[in-house]
Amino acid sequence: MLRAEASHRWAGFELDIALEVPEGRCLALAGPSGAGKTSVLRIIAGLLAPSSGRVSCGQAVWLDTARGVSCPPEQRRCGYVFQDYALFEHLAVWRNVAFPVRKRRRSERRAGALELLDRFGIGGLADARPSALSGGERQRVALARTLALRPRALLLDEPLSALDRRTRSSAARELGALLRDAGVPTVLVTHDFAEAALLGDRVGVIDGGRVVQRGTASELAGAPASAFVADFAGAVVLTGIAHAAADGTTRIEIDGGGSITAIDSGRGPVAATVFPWEIAIQPLDAPSRSSAQNRIEAEVVSITALGQRVRVALAAPQALVAEVTERGARELGLHPGMRVAATWKATATRVVRR
Amino acid sequence: MSRPTGFVALLGLALAASLAFLVLPVVAIFFNTNPAQLVSSLGDPSAAVALRLSLETTAIAIGIIVAVGTPAAYLLATRAFPGKAVVVTLVELPLVLPPAVAGIGLLAALGPQGILGGALRDAHIQLVLQTAGVVTALVFVAAPFYIRQAQSAFAALDPRWLEAARTLGAGPARTFAAVALPAARAGILAGLALAWGRALGEFGATLMFAGSFRGITQTAPLAIYDRFSTDFPGALALSATLLAVSAALLIAIKALAGASLLGRAAR
CATH class of the missing domain: 2.40.50.100 (RNA polymerase II/Efflux pump adaptor protein, barrel-sandwich hybrid domain)
Structure with a gap:
């Protein structure tokens, strides 16, 4: 179970959220840009220190401002797939995927990376540079790299928005299967309600730094709690x-x-x-x-x-x-x-x- | 393409004039040196000693600048802290310092009567009139060139890369070594070329702080100055050699940086 509650204020904005995601489930946070979606992920990953809050994953407490606990990002093993994937352009694809692996021998690291790349059907691109890849391929590399970390939780920031329309539906199917396999709590953020409905077991609509309503996608669409949620749901x-x-x-x-x-x-x-x-x-x-x-x-x-x-x-x-x-x-x-x-x-x- | 307009012709003219003026003195050095003279002048042990001293002291100075300047530049590029603008300006200050002022400043700080003179004496470290003094002067004048360039190279990195490295289990030190440094390599090498070029040509501060003693503090530029009143052909020959060494260094580093840039674009 991934639990996070945090409040954070900065220039003219107030974020106040609480969420709980069981193992193997995906919570999709949907909202317009500027709603504070990415900040939620950054707080969970440890890239943003909130004014106050508590974040825990299973038995591990990642953040507890009341007790002065703050675990740095590299110790959380929290897989974060960035919106533009943030692949290391100076490293070949397989070295990107091997980055989280701490094994001494190069051959072991490469073998592990190749195995993951093969699972994503892009083993042939192991020696390519990220700049030579298509959007869909870059996304797979980013996912493979994150899974190489053997993450305890997964965070996905607009996972489909960098893809063209044609690739998007197949990528969404693959991503859904991947999330079911990974078996860890997942938080996904998107500005697209349809995407949230497709990938999230539950959907939280976030606006102005708050989750204004949560439920299954059909609950939200069928019984929106506010005009904003209704409008957002289409x-x-x-x-x-x-x-x-x-x-x-x-x-x-x-x-x-x-x-x-x-x-x-x-x-x-x-x-x-x-x-x-x-x-x-x-x-x-x-x-x-x-x-x-x-x-x-x-x-x-x-x-x-x-x-x-x-x-x-x-x-x-x-x-x-x-x-x-x-x-x-x-x-x-x-x-x-x-x-x-x-x-x-x-x-x-x-x-x-x- | 259409025919160049009058304005483009004007731009071309300005470039041609700049190029002619900037290149003429450089060409003249080779034009006035005949090869036999060059060889005989290099055979002169004092010239060879000066050149060797130049290469040694600049190499040590660049080593110190890179070792200390790289982490300093990384901090300036990736962290915000109060007074940062002031710190950046202070680091850049030696760029605009006249060499004579730099020499006086070094004497006032590290000379026998300087602020730290007593402490250095107690530690049995002597800089003035010593080879170590040459290195000190070179570090002082060349470091800002490197730090400035390295800082902008680090600042140009996508901050997401550094964050991604952290979430993938790399601590701050590994993030620096495995992601920031290699990704900023081209810009860092450019800074290295600039700083090394500046150090090779250093004259004023070295002369004032370390003096001009053959074999100890007389670097190639000082040896050129030393000869210029008595042995102009010898000064010319040494100048030609120093020029060739500097140009070779610049081209080598640019090629190295270019290769990493090209390599990135091609793959």
Whole structure:
């Protein structure tokens, strides 16, 4: 179990976090840049000394400011994969991987490095320089180098962001398998909620130096605790004022005009959230079916193809995004500037306090 | 490429003028020395002694500068501490010191009547008018060139490399030796070439602090000065030799640094 709680203040920023990751599990911290994600990793690794805090891994106490304990990074055996991988450019690939290994004989060190490189399918690159490698290869070298440390915990900073889109999905699959094999607590940080959902057993959304909500990715997406979490998880967020309707539902007057219905209760200033794939697009003259169906008139701004689906950006009093099937978009003859009605079920609308 | 414009022609002219002015005296030394003279002058034992003394004292001085200056430069490049800007300026100060002032300063500090004169005498260390004094003067004038260059070489390293080394189990000393030093090698060698060149040409401070005694403190530049009033052809010949040695040193070190740079780019 990796446990960390720390608070740290520096010029205009306050970090205050507590986390626990069991063996073999991966906690993904997701948040926008500047949220303090990397600082959390640096504190766990011992590269940043927090104002106060305690970090422990299994029986080993790495940091306890109350008792004046602070173990230097080289004694923590905490594997840290940096965002840009930080490979030693002046060393051949195998020497990078052998760096953490303390064996006297060169042949043993090389053999160990080659074995690890082979596991990552890049044994052939052992004598290359890191500068000659592709992004995906560099990532594998960085992972192999970290595993050569036989780490007690793993920290991954934006592990996929340096890769191009094509390599990313295969790298994500490999990384997921690797994390399951490694069997140590892992903390991963990313600015991409989808990446966090893909790799993390649990996801913590971090904003302004605090973990604002944690749970499984689907819990966060399905029941966001705040508009920020909903927005971050990819939902459309509409702000407004909520009041109880006579039929027991909640009526929300949307800022800027229009009103919608939700089943969730809520009073006063709220954010209503709905996922883009819950929103359907209809022609303006289509009959509205029931009050349980929310309807907002909007203008099509842009249409982006996403494989079988298309993402339609809509201008309304507050911006909306809908995801519809490619066929549906074609049948409607969607084009920028066209006026349409965006509709979704009251039951698909989440209400969170602002 | 389009035809060079008037402005580019002007830049070219400025470079040509600089080059002509800077290279002319150097070429003139060889132009005025005939090979027979060069050989006979080098056969002169006093010239050979001066050259040897120059090479020995500069080698020792560079050894001291590298041994002490490298860790000092690493500290300046990688740590922030109060008063750092002042420390950096103080280290660079000898760069702008006129040689005569440097000589006087060394005498005032380490001479028999100097601040540390008594302590040195008690320790039976004599610098003034001794070969050790030459080395002292060389270290004083050449060290800032090395430290400055090494500091900027270390500062240019990606700090993530040093942090990665720490998380991979290397303590601060191993991080320095296995990552920082080799990665900054090209810049460090450039500093070494600069400092060595400066030390080989050192004249004023050495003359004032250590004097000009053949075989003991008379380095090649001092021997050239010694001859210049009585034996101009001899001075020319020695100058040509010193020039050749300095140029060879500079080129060798540049080649070494270049090889590591090229090697990095090619692989």
